[in-house]
Amino acid sequence: MLETEPDLSVFSQIDFTNGAVAAVSGGSDSTALLLLLKDHLDRTAPATKLLAVTIDHGLRPGSAAEAQAVARLCAGRGIAHRTLVWSGRKPSTGLPAAAREARYRLLAEAAQAEGIGLILTGHTADDQAETVLMRHARGYGAREEGRGLAGMAPATLYDWRIWIARPLLGTRRAALREVLRRANVGWAEDPTNEDEAFERPRIRAALADSNGAQRVEDAVALAARAAVEREQLGHRAAALIRGFASSPADGLIRLDPGFATAGDEPAAVYALRILLATVGGVAFLPDQARSEALLDRLRTAPFCATLSRTVVDARRAGIFLRRETRNLPPAAPAVDNALWDGRRRITLGDEPGALLIAPLGAARAAKLATAEGGTPPSVVRAALAAEPILWRAGEYLGECPGSAQDSPVLPGLAVCPVVAPFARFLPSFDLAPAGTVTALIGAPLLPAPPFSGHTAG
Numbered sequence: 001m002l003e004t005e006p007d008l009s010v011f012s013q014i015d016f017t018n019g020a021v022a023a024v025s026g027g028s029d030s031t032a033l034l035l036l037l038k039d040h041l042d043r044t045a046p047a048t049k050l051l052a053v054t055i056d057h058g059l060r061p062g063s064a065a066e067a068q069a070v071a072r073l074c075a076g077r078g079i080a081h082r083t084l085v086w087s088g089r090k091p092s093t094g095l096p097a098a099a100r101e102a103r104y105r106l107l108a109e110a111a112q113a114e115g116i117g118l119i120l121t122g123h124t125a126d127d128q129a130e131t132v133l134m135r136h137a138r139g140y141g142a143r144e145e146g147r148g149l150a151g152m153a154p155a156t157l158y159d160w161r162i163w164i165a166r167p168l169l170g171t172r173r174a175a176l177r178e179v180l181r182r183a184n185v186g187w188a189e190d191p192t193n194e195d196e197a198f199e200r201p202r203i204r205a206a207l208a209d210s211n212g213a214q215r216v217e218d219a220v221a222l223a224a225r226a227a228v229e230r231e232q233l234g235h236r237a238a239a240l241i242r243g244f245a246s247s248p249a250d251g252l253i254r255l256d257p258g259f260a261t262a263g264d265e266p267a268a269v270y271a272l273r274i275l276l277a278t279v280g281g282v283a284f285l286p287d288q289a290r291s292e293a294l295l296d297r298l299r300t301a302p303f304c305a306t307l308s309r310t311v312v313d314a315r316r317a318g319i320f321l322r323r324e325t326r327n328l329p330p331a332a333p334a335v336d337n338a339l340w341d342g343r344r345r346i347t348l349g350d351e352p353g354a355l356l357i358a359p360l361g362a363a364r365a366a367k368l369a370t371a372e373g374g375t376p377p378s379v380v381r382a383a384l385a386a387e388p389i390l391w392r393a394g395e396y397l398g399e400c401p402g403s404a405q406d407s408p409v410l411p412g413l414a415v416c417p418v419v420a421p422f423a424r425f426l427p428s429f430d431l432a433p434a435g436t437v438t439a440l441i442g443a444p445l446l447p448a449p450p451f452s453g454h455t456a457g
């Protein structure tokens with residue numbers, strides 16, 4: 001049964017040591033989140049740093065007044081509050097996605113400015129049911145082995161740096177509104193939530209009929225089952241990666257030929273998709289059917305194919321994955337904290353002056369490449385050619401080592417590998433494969449998840 005009274009024990013499972021930002025839009029769910037969270041912290045850890053943050057997207061006439069209402073509520077209850085305005089350019093298409101992107105970026109900036117390591121949102125069981133039903137209607141179940149049907153995760157790592165937790169995913173919106181009514185606290189209604197020109201409000205309206213409660217319950221149960229399957233598949237894929245994958249050179253992954261015949265085909269396809277996206281620097285996993293066909297062909301090596309910007313070079317010596325040389329970024333100024341080619345995060349530190357970043361290229365790679373552990377030198381050369389180098393005003397600073405260490409060339413300067421499919425958003429469902437690929441490619445360690453009992457291993 002879903003909770004008709006909010007289940008406050010979920011807050012006890014969260015680690016608030018590094019404080020919390022509550023993301024409060026002024027709607028019922030996040031306003032209730034704020035009150036429940038404040039109540040929990042007052043009782044259990046009153047010294048915890050709590051900051052409520054409202055993002056004013058500037059998209060509706062009433063948005064500034066809604067933010068002010070949240071500020072007043074917070075002032076009355078002794079809660080620190082900030083309103084942040086999305087002042088950037090608003091795109092004419094894909095506005096909701098851009099607003100969401102800006103919202104998470106601003107929330108993360110607000111948290112980090114205060115030294116806070118966790119963001120909480122007010123997503124509810126109703127939101128979860130709507131998400132799952134929308135994905136179901138789009139045929140997710142059939143295409144993706146139910147991966148997408150897991151819905152929203154209880155926690156998601158944003159930008160590999162800050163966890164977002166959703167403690168109310170098991171609680172119905174009606175129960176939260178009841179909390180607010182009892183506390184005599186009002187909330188803002190967002191008119192876009194009612195606009196049935198959009199898919200989510202249509203599903204929301206359909207769930208408001210007499211069968212709605214059961215359908216929400218069923219959808220949340222479906223999500224819970226799909227989440228367990230997704231986590232299990234992730235653990236099996238991680239075990240295959242640990243057992244069969246190595247990284248003989250920067251930008252190069254070698255799979256032992258036994259990978260293709262290891263037996264657990266769904267896990268092998270999943271592992272392959274994650275590795276292909278990582279090597280290619282692509283945020284989305286490659287197509288399921290094409291990845292299955294690729295695994296099939298790996299059983300009859302040798303051959304060479306490209307998927308997800310990754311060359312798959314299957315030889316007797318192993319299956320080698322490397323970034324294809326097509327469409328590599330041209331030489332460009334290195335930007336602090338930016339992703340280069342979707343594969344490397346650049347940190348410039350205190351480095352003054354303009355730096356250029358460019359692919360190493362075949363000629364320099366030929367000078368660097370050494371054959372180790374039976375890896376064919378031509379394969380190492382091809383991988384290194386797509387690795388980045390840094391330049392300053394005509395001066396060569398050195399190739400960038402593919403490790404989480406600072407570059408030995410310049411202190412504070414780093415070009416770290418990233419686990420591309422999880423670099424922006426890592427749902428807690430996928431912690432096992434993400435942690436394993438982190439270790440494989442030497443990406444920076446994952447910040448500890450906010451729930452007790454979770455590990456990134």
Ligand SMILES: Nc1ncnc2c1ncn2[C@@H]1O[C@H](COP(=O)(O)OP(=O)(O)OP(=O)(O)O)[C@@H](O)[C@H]1O
Pocket residue numbers: 022023024025026027028029030031053054055056057103120121122123127190193
């Ligand atoms: N403008 C905003 N400022 C701060 N947080 C926000 C904002 N919009 C959304 N959020 C966070 O994201 C969660 C989910 O967003 P969603 O758009 O589904 O909620 P909402 O309908 O705007 O508001 P609520 O969830 O408070 O009823 C919210 O519960 C809240 O935690």
